[in-house]
Amino acid sequence: MEIIEKLNNKLLDQSSRKCKLDIEEYKQRALMYAEMEGAISVLSDMQSDKSYVYKPKTAWELGLNMQENPSEINSIWEEEIIKKIHPDDRLKKYIHELRFYELMDSMDAEIRADYSVLSKIRMEDKNNEYRFVKHRMFYIYSPDNGKLRFALCLYQIAMDQTLPSVSDFMIINMAKGEVIVKDKLNYQNILSKRELEILKYVGEGYASKEIAGFLSISINTVSRHRQNILEKLKVKNSVQAFKDSFY
Template sequence: MEIREQLSDKLLDNTSQKCILNIEIYKERALAYAQIESAVCVLSDMQENKSYIYKSAAAEELGLSKSENPTEIDSIWEEEMLKKIHPDDRLKKYIHELRFFRLLDAMKMTERTAYSVVSKIRMKDKNDQYRWVKHRMFYIYSPNNGRLRLALCLYNIALTSSHAPDFMIINAVKGKVVVKDKLDYKSILSPRELEVLKFVGEGYSSKEIAGLLSISINTVSRHRQNILEKLKVKNSTQAFKDSFY
């Protein structure tokens, strides 16, 4: 996926100057989060391209394997978790993580610790049914080279779907929402228009979208024009960015 490739390129630290953070301290914190909050906690190491997944009893509710704790994988992408996320929400997750990275990357090091991501996503549970899950993400930067070193993600089963935005960047120090979804596009666009917009965001051409949705190119063009008119933007790519960014 194009968005995920962009995100990997930004997140992975391939610089020669290595981070001096003691990851063992953060592993202990990740385990504590999982135990205290009944969460699934993923600690991803951008320098080593590894992840450590800590599971509580909530993992069983989500139908996740509960073998070693933590489970160590050779990737910053926890595929077992990601494949359970609804495809639409998985794409949004990647987009918003890239958005979050860009926001913090433009800040001073001293300001970054105040910020985190809070979002709600749909994940399949042990009965193969989608459930609402609260997802939070924190970035930890290297003090010696300023590069992103660790990402800490928490997944908690939510009680119900709330009316809060699907995605927010918050400042915990000031207790403020810094960024949230600009458009309630689900109430503006039809289900078919949302499908077309999603494929536009993934980089598919009108011809490819027509094949994927089994409709004519003319129909795709009409949907794209409707999207532009409804969202009042100049092109479909901008519509996608404005809806998610």
């Protein structure tokens, strides 16, 4: 999947100067979130390309495997959780994480800790029905090499399940209590039927040649639609994030 490759290139630490932050300390912090908030807590280590998943009863409600708790994954991607996210929301989540990374990368190191991602996404539960889940993400940077070391993701079943079926994606300044970036990203309102079809295939990781075959159109037509998608979905100061997502 193209967008995963782009994220891996940006997120995984390639620095020769290793971060000395204590992984055990941050694993304890992740465990505390799971125990205190009832949130599935995922600590991803960019230096070792591993994740540690802590599962409270929320995980059982979402139909996740509770046999290994906590579980250790040889990837920064919590695939068991990600595959339960609605396909549309999964693509938006990846795009938003790229935008968050770009924003953090442009900031001075001393203020990065003030920011986090707050999203509401749809996830399949144990009954194979979609429910709204509150997703939060925090970045922890290394004081040794200035690189992103940890990402902490929290998944918590939302209290309010009555909202319209549109997912919220926000970047917030926690210190000021301000929303910095807010996107509904409701593609249904701004893309044509054909563009929605192509976006769906892009989100599933298909290349333009494959999409052209599926839809019986030329590669040039697919490329034109993909460019139109980028132009229609652009937001201030984050066009490059969308380009990184699709190319």
